[in-house]
Amino acid sequence: MANADPAAVIARLRRSPSAKRLIETFGAKVLADENLSCNGILWALEVFQQSPADFYPYNSKYGAWLRRRTELGAAEQRGLALFNETAKGNCAQCHPSAIKRGALSQFTDHGFIAIGVPRNASIPANADPAFHLGLCGPPRTDLSARTECCGLLKTPSLRNVALRGACFHNGVLHRLEDELKF
C-alpha cells in the first residue's frame, strides 16, 4: 500500500503505537530483524482478517436479516425486491445481495465494469475529459495503452455506503444519510 519496500513498512511500524503491541506479542527481537518483523506483521494481519468480530462483523440490520434474526419492514422488503429484481433495479447483478457459499454478501462482484453514467460535474477535476478513465488511467499507468480498459471502474462494496460517503446533488454536497433520510 504505497510503501516502497518491506524496510519502509518496518521503519514506519517502529515509530507507530503498534510497535509496543507487536513486542508484547512476539518479543523484543521482532523489531530487530527484517524477516521477523515482516512475519510478525503478516501474522497479525492474518489473524485480524480472520476474526469476524473485528474484521467483518456484518452487524447491520441486513446482516441480522440474512442470519434470520430479524424481519424487514414492508418498505425495506419493497426496496430489496427492487434492488434484486432483474427487470427493475438489477443492482444485485453487480452488487450481489444474497448469501453465497455460506458467506454473507459483500455487495460487490469485485469486477471492473463500464457503467457509463455521466461524469459528476460537481467534482471540479471532471472538467478535464481525460481525468480518471478508470482502469486505463491516468492515475495508474500500467494499462494506459489498453484503450478497451478506459471507463472500467471497480464495483465498490455497498456495505456502510450511507455512513462512509458523501454525494453531490444539484451541486450541493450532502451526507448520504441526509439525502436518503435514513
Ligand code: HEC
Ligand atoms: C453493471 C454493474 C452495476 C450495476 C447493475 C449497478 N452498479 Fe452500482 N456501481 C457499479 C460500479 C462499477 C460502480 C463504481 C462506479 C465509479 O467508480 O464511478 C458502482 C457504484 C455504486 C455506488 C457508489 C458506491 C460508493 O462507494 O460511492 C452506489 C451507491 C451504487 N453503485 C448503487 C447501485 C444501485 C442502487 C444499483 C441498482 C439500481 C446499482 N448500483 C447497479 C456497478 C453496478
